[in-house]
Amino acid sequence: MKSKLTLMLLLAFSGLLSANETLETEFRTNGSLMHGVVDRARQSLQEFSAVIYDGRKEIGYGIVVTEDGYLVAKWSELKAAKELKIRINDQLFDKAALVSGDNQWDVCLLKVEASALKTVVFAENSNLDQGSWVIANGATSRSERRPMIGIISAPSREIPAEGGAVLGIEIIEKDQAIIAGEVPEISGAYQAGIRKQDKIVMLNDKPLKKREELVEFMKDRKVGEKIQVTYERDGKTTKVDVVLQGRADTFGREMTRNDQMSGDVSQRRSGFPRVLQHDVQGNSKTVGGPLLDLDGKCVGMNIARANRAESFAIPVEELREVSQRLVDQARAK
Amino acid sequence: MIASLLSHMKHYRWMLLLLGLATTGMAQDAKRLSINDKKVPSSAEDLKAIQSALKSALPAARKATVCLELGQGSGSGVIISADGLILTAAHVTGGVGKEITAILADGRKVKCESLGLSSETDCAMAKIIDKGTYPYVEVDHEDISKLGDWVFSLGHSGGYDKERGAGVRIGRLIKVADSTVQSDCTLIGGDSGGPLFDMNGRLIGIHSRVGANLSQNMHVPIREFQRHWDQMLKGQFLGEGPFAKKPKKGSGFLGVGSVDGPDGKLLVEKVGRESPAELVGIKAGDVILKIDGEEIKNKSAMQKLLKDKAADDKLVILLQREGKEIEVTVRLAER
Numbered sequence: 001m002k003s004k005l006t007l008m009l010l011l012a013f014s015g016l017l018s019a020n021e022t023l024e025t026e027f028r029t030n031g032s033l034m035h036g037v038v039d040r041a042r043q044s045l046q047e048f049s050a051v052i053y054d055g056r057k058e059i060g061y062g063i064v065v066t067e068d069g070y071l072v073a074k075w076s077e078l079k080a081a082k083e084l085k086i087r088i089n090d091q092l093f094d095k096a097a098l099v100s101g102d103n104q105w106d107v108c109l110l111k112v113e114a115s116a117l118k119t120v121v122f123a124e125n126s127n128l129d130q131g132s133w134v135i136a137n138g139a140t141s142r143s144e145r146r147p148m149i150g151i152i153s154a155p156s157r158e159i160p161a162e163g164g165a166v167l168g169i170e171i172i173e174k175d176q177a178i179i180a181g182e183v184p185e186i187s188g189a190y191q192a193g194i195r196k197q198d199k200i201v202m203l204n205d206k207p208l209k210k211r212e213e214l215v216e217f218m219k220d221r222k223v224g225e226k227i228q229v230t231y232e233r234d235g236k237t238t239k240v241d242v243v244l245q246g247r248a249d250t251f252g253r254e255m256t257r258n259d260q261m262s263g264d265v266s267q268r269r270s271g272f273p274r275v276l277q278h279d280v281q282g283n284s285k286t287v288g289g290p291l292l293d294l295d296g297k298c299v300g301m302n303i304a305r306a307n308r309a310e311s312f313a314i315p316v317e318e319l320r321e322v323s324q325r326l327v328d329q330a331r332a333k
Numbered sequence: 334m335i336a337s338l339l340s341h342m343k344h345y346r347w348m349l350l351l352l353g354l355a356t357t358g359m360a361q362d363a364k365r366l367s368i369n370d371k372k373v374p375s376s377a378e379d380l381k382a383i384q385s386a387l388k389s390a391l392p393a394a395r396k397a398t399v400c401l402e403l404g405q406g407s408g409s410g411v412i413i414s415a416d417g418l419i420l421t422a423a424h425v426t427g428g429v430g431k432e433i434t435a436i437l438a439d440g441r442k443v444k445c446e447s448l449g450l451s452s453e454t455d456c457a458m459a460k461i462i463d464k465g466t467y468p469y470v471e472v473d474h475e476d477i478s479k480l481g482d483w484v485f486s487l488g489h490s491g492g493y494d495k496e497r498g499a500g501v502r503i504g505r506l507i508k509v510a511d512s513t514v515q516s517d518c519t520l521i522g523g524d525s526g527g528p529l530f531d532m533n534g535r536l537i538g539i540h541s542r543v544g545a546n547l548s549q550n551m552h553v554p555i556r557e558f559q560r561h562w563d564q565m566l567k568g569q570f571l572g573e574g575p576f577a578k579k580p581k582k583g584s585g586f587l588g589v590g591s592v593d594g595p596d597g598k599l600l601v602e603k604v605g606r607e608s609p610a611e612l613v614g615i616k617a618g619d620v621i622l623k624i625d626g627e628e629i630k631n632k633s634a635m636q637k638l639l640k641d642k643a644a645d646d647k648l649v650i651l652l653q654r655e656g657k658e659i660e661v662t663v664r665l666a667e668r
Contacts, residue, residue: 023481023507026373028548029517033373037380130501131387131485133380151387151485153500258491258522261543279502279519281547294377308521308547309490309502 030138030148030281038147040296041135045145047118048298049137049289050088052096052110054081061137061289062110063301064088065323067117070330072323074288074303075101075108076186076249076268086112090143099330102322103188103243104224105314106268106303109326120290123297126276126315128152136280136302136311137289150280156315159306161223161246161271168242168250169194173211177201180231186267187250192240194231201237202230223271246271262308269304275312276300282311364475366532369482383483383503383532390534391485391501396468398499398528400436400489401425401445401459409488409499409527410435410459411536412469417443417461420472420558421526422541423450423576426457429568430645430664433459436493437467449565452579453572454512455541456558457526458565470528473535476556480509486518486550488527488540499527507548512557514538520550541576580643585665587639587648589615593631598622601652613661615652622658623651644668 026032035042050062050071059081062073071086078084084096093112101108128134130152138148168187172179178200183190194200200208203217204227221227226241249268259265264283278291282305291300291313300313314322368374368382397412401421408425412418419435426433426447433445443463450457461467478484484506487499504518516529520540529538529552538552561571570579588608594600601619604611621629625648629635642648644667652659 021480021508021510023505027481027505028507029504031373037374037376040377129388131384131391131503133384151384151501151503153502154497157496256522261521263545277497277500279500281519294380307491308543309519309524310500310521 029150034149035147038133038135038149038294041292041294042145042147042296044121044290044292044296044298045135045137045147046089048088048120049145050086051137051140051145052078052081052288053083053085053087054078055083055085058140058285060285060287061302062086063120063288063290063298063323064117065120066327067115067119069093069112069114069117070099070327071110071112072107072288072301072319072326073110074266074268074301075103075106077266077284077288078108078110079186084110086110087140087142088112088114088117092142100326102326103191103245105272105318105322107301107314107319107322107326109323109330111330120298121296122316122320123293123295123299126156126299126317128276128293128299130154133294134276134278134280134299134313135292135294135296136278136282137286138280138282139286148280148282148286150278150311152276153279153310154277156274156276159270159272159275159312161249162253163247163251165218165221165223165225165244165271166247166250167194167218167227167229168245169200171211171214176209178208178211178214184250186245188243188245189229192229192242193238194229194240194242195233197233199232200229201232202228204228224273258307264305265307266304269306269312272303272312272314274315274318275303276315278311278313279309280311287311364533364535365477365479366483369479369532372481386532387485387501387503390530390532393468394470394485394487394528394530394534395499395501396438397470398438398487398489400493400499400523401526402434402436402493403427403431407489407492407523408525409523409540411487411528411539412461412467413472413536414469415466417445417463417465417467418469419445419459419461420528420536420539421457421459422539422553423452423455423457424541425526426450426459427577428580428645429570430647432664435459435461436489438498440495449561449567449569449571450577451557451561451565451571452574452577454557455553455576456539456561456565457577458558470530471535473531473537473555474559476554476559478506478531478537480506482506483532484516484518484529484537485532486516486520486524486527486529486540486552488520488524490521491523504550509554512553513541514552514554515548516550516552517548518550519543519547580645580667582643583640584644584668585639585642585646586644586668587663587665589621591621591632591635594620597630599629599631599635609663609666613663615650615661615663616654618654619659620653621650622653624648 170181
């Protein structure tokens with residue numbers, strides 16, 4: 001009798017201990033029980049945070065900005081997509097078009113054939129104190145968006161381009177001329193039409209012959225700046241505007257130990273004029289959607305998962321300007 | 334995968350300390366934020382209560398959080414007294430008596446020296462040497478935090494960035510054991526040694542390491558510091574690792590070439606360039622009289638004494654120069 005009692009006590013005690021030791025997943029900061037608490041934000045995600053696919057593969061999120069089907073999203077993650085599809089709420093749009101983009105912010109405009117869509121509700125401003133709750137799209141099913149929560153982690157600020165601003169051309173100096181080597185698809189030069197083997201003859205109105213002249217020309221330039229590049233191909237001369245991008249964002253980085261710890265982060269994660277920094281967890285495919293406040297209003301657009309502990313969002317002031325401009329330009333055509 | 338959080342450090346740590354028994358529940362304390370008694374926030378109002386507690390605790394917590402730079406790497410730490418006592422991680426300081434530069438929240442750099450550490454559980458102390466009054470935080474000595482409590486972390490992720498400062502992250506205590514607590518505040522390299530706070534801004538732990546999963550963020554709880562407090566203050570190196578390695582005896586380097594003089598005295602013949610000896614002003618021609626109070630009469634006596642010393646050990650050397658006695662304190666380098 002006595003031994004039986006001891007055993008029972010032990011069981012009860014150890015049960016309590018194990019319950020005490022680990023917090024069950026659903027109670028954690030991003031556990032399922034938190035979803036109901038941020039219901040207004042969840043509703044917003046459902047209505048105007050779109051899910052973007054390449055074929056059947058989820059590649060990012062977007063924000064619905066007009067009733068007739070214009071959306072904005074993170075550009076660089078979508079550039080290589082072959083078969084763009086977009087889900088808004090529970091409706092799948094099979095044919096989505098990439099209309100245009102803004103290199104400086106890495107924002108693109110997308111279009112689907114639709115009407116009477118619910119559109120983004122912008123917050124008045126992005127003046128959130130550090131420590132303020134923010135919510136983003138964390139995962140998705142066919143019918144439902146799942147909120148992830150976090151806080152504003154640091155002051156809003158510029159994230160200078162790692163390695164400085166570049167045209168995005170590997171430079172080969174040959175017979176008193178500059179020839180394009182590799183031109184990564186993600187680069188500003190490639191976007192403008194420059195390809196491997198093109199001869200670069202002029203930058204703005206400056207003739208170009210040597211590498212040093214190029215280095216001198218590029219000194220202190222910023223991401224987003226437009227440079228008129230004159231190049232020759234098959235004896236034909238062409239002038240194009242190249243938007244400068246960050247060196248590391250264009251050519252990649254040497255993997256650091258922090259990168260190894262961070263896993264799947266955005267390749268383009270620097271060279272932004274201003275960002276909000278928050279700690280909502282994610283990866284390279286959970287960006288492009290809205291960052292929301294507790295009222296479900298959009299305070300920004302997630303533009304980069306920078307590392308294990310840092311996520312960046314374009315503040316709503318700048319986001320409004322960029323998306324308005326892209327939509328206006330598209331409508332004017 | 335468990336990796337340490339010292340930014341740019343060469344070596345990895347792949348280990349996770351085994352979880353011991355959970356601490357039993359503690360008496361209710363008014364200092365604990367009441368929202369912590371709910372298993373999960375039930376309304377936006379609850380979330381706002383957490384947010385407003387965090388916002389009022391954050392400024393003071395941030396002021397006391399420092400970036401620690403030493404050698405190749407950088408970590409974080411937190412000041413806990415007005416005269417500049419710092420708590421950090423053992424794998425950040427890496428040893429006792431090391432010179433460290435602390436960068437305060439406002440960008441000011443101050444000189445520090447590491448005190449003792451517990452190499453088994455990743456606790457360490459350091460002290461700001463430059464005299465001054467420093468911003469500091471209160472330590473949760475009563476150990477009132479519990480599993481599930483809301484917490485926030487600060488740290489100089491990836492090194493000091495003045496425009497950014499120490500980034501703040503929120504989470505809950507999701508595992509609690511004697512010598513390790515786990516939260517879902519995401520950490521990364523450079524956060525090592527940084528502070529984990531309760532929602533009233535009291536220090537409850539120090540960042541140590543992470544796993545591959547974003548919820549695997551390990552901190553050393555304050556009770557583990559308390560266990561070794563006095564020994565660490567006295568500068569003792571505790572345990573045999575894995576978070577810090579004791580320097581080997583005989584690994585210390587002084588940088589003096591000596592020769593036995595004719596009158597039973599030990600003469601400095603030459604001093605190595607940029608050696609510890611040169612740094613404290615020992616010169617060729619000096620006579621070495623005593624080291625750490627022990628009379629040194631010849632070369633073999635000095636060699637015997639140095640054999641017992643390790644890198645970073647300090648020696649007090651009594652010299653004779655032009656008839657005058659001079660005392661210098663030298664920190665040995667790594668041989």
